[in-house]
Amino acid sequence: MALRRGRGVAAVNYPTGMNLGGDPTQALVHSTPTGSFMVTLSSVDLGQGLRTVIAQICAETMGVPTESVTIDTADTDTGPHCMGTFASRGTHRVGNAVVQAAREARQVMLEVAAEELEVDPADLETDGQGNIRVKGASNLNISIFDTALAAHFKQGRSISGRGMFLVPRSYPETETGAMKPSTCYAHACTVAEVEVDDETGEVSVLSVKNVFEIGRALNPKMVEQQLIGGSWMGISHALYETTEPYYPNRTQGPRDYNAYLMPGPGDLAETEIAVLERPSGDGPFGAKGPGEMCANPQIPAVANAIFDAVGVRVDTLPITPERVLRALKEMEAAGAG
Amino acid sequence: MAKIPVQFTLNGSERAEFVESGTTLLAALRDKMGDTSPKGGCHQGTCGACTVMVDGELRLSCLTMAETCNGAHIRTTAGLANGEVLHPLQRAFENGFAAQCGFCTPGMIMAAAALLERNPNPSRDDVVEAISGNICRCTGYEPIIQAVLSAARANSTSAA
Secondary structure, three states: OOEEEEEEEEEEEEEOOOOHHHOOEEEEEEEOOOOOEEEEOOOOOOOOOHHHHHHHHHHHHHOOOHHHEEEEOOOOOOOOOEOOOOOOOHHHHHHHHHHHHHHHHHHHHHHHHHHHHOOOHHHEEEOOOOEEEEOOEEEEEEEHHHHHHHHHHHHOOOOEEEEEEOOOOOOOOOOOOOOOOOOOEEEEEEEEEEEEEOOOOOEEEEEEEEEEEOEOOOOHHHHHHHHHHHHHHHHHHHHOOOOOOOOOOHHHOOOOOOOOOOOOHHHOOEEEEEEEOOOOOOOHHHEOOOOHHHHOOHHHHHHHHHHHHHOOOOOOOOOOHHHHHHHHHHHHHHHHO | OOEEEEEEEEOOEEEEEEEEOOOEHHHHHHHHOOOOOOOOOOOOOOOOOOEEEEOOEEEEOOOOEHHHHOOOEEEOHHHOOEOOEOOHHHHHHHHOOOOOOOOOHHHHHHHHHHHHHHOOOOOHHHHHHHOOOOOOOOOOOHHHHHHHHHHHHHHHHHHO
8 A cells, every 4th residue: 555646647628608699798888077988798707807807908999097997797687788707708708899899989089089189080099098199299189088078068979889799600510510619719738746545545636737828818917816726626626526425325415615625725736837828819809718728627637647646547526535446446356357 | 582782892993783682793793884894605614704803813703693792802804904004914915816706805814814913924834724714716725825925924024
């Protein structure tokens, strides 16, 4: 009986979004009288930071400071339609809709400013600090604050824009089942190192080294944060999370956090994260969806590492000590027979 | 049912309310006193989101009866900042991206604050031990551990 070490590798492709109904999301952008911008959405921020990244996308497209953008996700009854926050689609789908809406709003904003400055809108640019100026003649300028006031109280215009994301529905081919379920794909690869106790069946993950290809990281710190958390969650899926075993029957199963296990702060693997950025052709500023993808490759990598360590293939998740022991016994029995 | 008076100091202010007998400290704080910084997660003492300090000791406010806190000094995350100036732990959590959805954060910060008050220079193992009663679903814990260690370092630098 011994502690046995093993190493496993796995790689995944992960789709961004889905195809059902064309995966639509709509967005509206409008300015307040004082030149702040509201993005109205039905999309939900689950804590992954959608509101932050959408504010960045809107500000970058409009050419205004990020602080002047407010994201309103208050009400799915009254907001523009969104399919929802799932399938790693938020940044990509909502972002695309917001880019379109913000472009339209920017055009109106420049037209209003052009009227005030008595120039052609095509000659205007934004400085990203809250001002609009004539290209090559920055002394000819107007603040976005004053532009919004002029739109509301003088010109009678609404600085606003509409945007949406929609892909053509793809139906499976009858013969082959082939279809195009998503638009772009993120990728990841993990090398996991484990130690397996062949007496108890317990597995500890010593280290995970992850490489993620996620398109362009629009907010690198938030991406890194999600990847670290996701890597942990992948290990949790691989080894911990289940409402089984339940002895002698289902009523003895875990019903609370005491018995539904996840790795705690004392069970962490040494974790490395590397990010590769290959901008997607169809994402907002090249983004893809890093969300769910980042918790996937750890699972097969850990399973492969266990195989490398003790020679058993456990193909049911999570790989609990019981399953490892049963597999070891089967292997022993097969060897003896 | 007859209501029971409870009176204690919450983050330095005298507070008094009438509550139903059996009301938890969590419910009293959130529903009666408007301090929603302690979060109700599991309501059975396993997730740590409701962690507060009662007379300097960490307590799970979902398992503590409000009526047992008469005369106590209660501290919550809402009382950590000094006016506009955030507590070093709050700054470290913010700078270190130690929160995603943020639901566990107030409990984590109270657990860490209690640790730093009794041990200003904790080891990594001390931090792990201190937050082991608090569950986080998003971060994978590592950013939280690093934030607590960095707050401890910032404290010892400013004290020196």
